[in-house]
Amino acid sequence: DVKVTQSSRYLVKRTGEKVFLECVQDMDHENMFWYRQDPGLGLRLIYFSYDVKMKEKGDIPEGYSVSREKKERFSLILESASTNQTSMYLCASSGPQGEKLFFGSGTQLSVL
Amino acid sequence: SQQGEEDPQALSIQEGENATMNCSYKTSINNLQWYRQNSGRGLVHLILIRSNEREKHSGRLRVTLDTSKKSSSLLITASRAADTASYFCATDKSKGTYKYIFGTGTRLKVLA
Numbered sequence: 482d483v484k485v486t487q488s489s490r491y492l493v494k495r496t497g498e499k500v501f502l503e504c505v506q507d508m509d510h511e512n513m514f515w516y517r518q519d520p521g522l523g524l525r526l527i528y529f530s531y532d533v534k535m536k537e538k539g540d541i542p543e544g545y546s547v548s549r550e551k552k553e554r555f556s557l558i559l560e561s562a563s564t565n566q567t568s569m570y571l572c573a574s575s576g577p578q579g580e581k582l583f584f585g586s587g588t589q590l591s592v593l
Numbered sequence: 594s595q596q597g598e599e600d601p602q603a604l605s606i607q608e609g610e611n612a613t614m615n616c617s618y619k620t621s622i623n624n625l626q627w628y629r630q631n632s633g634r635g636l637v638h639l640i641l642i643r644s645n646e647r648e649k650h651s652g653r654l655r656v657t658l659d660t661s662k663k664s665s666s667l668l669i670t671a672s673r674a675a676d677t678a679s680y681f682c683a684t685d686k687s688k689g690t691y692k693y694i695f696g697t698g699t700r701l702k703v704l705a
Contacts, residue, residue, distance in 0.1 A: 485635070512691050514692075514693075516695070521697060522697065523695050523696050523697035523698055524636075524681070524695035525695075526692060526693075526694065529691070529692050539692065540694075569633075571635055571636070573635075573636075575691060579691030580626075580641060581626070581638045582628075582693060583638070584628075584635035584636045584637070585635050586634055586635045587633070587634060589633070
C-alpha cells in the first residue's frame with residue numbers, strides 16, 4: 482500500500498525555536514508538496530519540489546524553507562517559529578504525471 | 594483568493610439522501626480533482642476529471658465539469674453516515690503545472 486509518512490502527529494514548540502517537519506514517501510514520486518491547513522482558509526501551498534534538490538515557492542513561503550536531499554524525503558523547516566505558524570501541516574506527493582496527490586496524515590503544530 | 598472555492602460551506606443531510614457540492618475556479622485547468630478529508634486527517638483522492646471530460650462516475654460518486662462556467666459539482670448518491678467528512682476540489686494552479694490549489698472545502702454531515 483502506498484504511503485506518505487509524516488514524522489509527528491502532534492508537535493508543541495516555543496516561539497523562536499527552529500522546527501523540522503519530516504515527510505517520507507515510499508512511491509518513488511518525483512513531486513512533493515507542503516501545505517498548511519487553517520480553518521476557513523483551506524489548504525495553502527507552502528513549497529513544492531519536483532526533483533531532488535529542486536524546490537519552488539508556493540503561495541505562502543515566508544517564514545519557511547525546505548530541504549530535499551533524497552527523493553523520498555522532503556523536510557519543511559520553520560527557521561524561527563512564531564505563533565501564527567500554529568497550524569495543521571500536510572505533506573503530499575505525486576508521480577511524474579503530477580496528477581493524483583497522496584497525503585500524509587498531517588502534523589498539528591502548536592507554537593506557544 | 595482561492596483558485597477553487599466550494600459551496601456550500603456546510604451541508605447536513607439524512608442517510609440515504611443525495612449530497613451535491615459545487616466548486617468554482619478562476620483560470621484554465623488541465624484537470625480538476627476531488628478529495629475527502631476525515632476529521633483531523635490527511636486528504637484522500639476521490640476522483641479526477643480532465644478538462645476535455647464533462648462527466649465521470651466512480652461508485653456512488655458523480656462528477657461533472659463545465660469549463661465554460663469554470664465550475665464542477667460532486668454528487669454523492671445514497672449517502673451513508675460514513676460519508677461524513679470535508680470535501681475539497683483541487684485544480685492545477687496554471688495549466689500544465691503540477692501545483693494544485695485547493696478550495697476551502699464543504700463540510701458534509703450525514704445523519705443516521
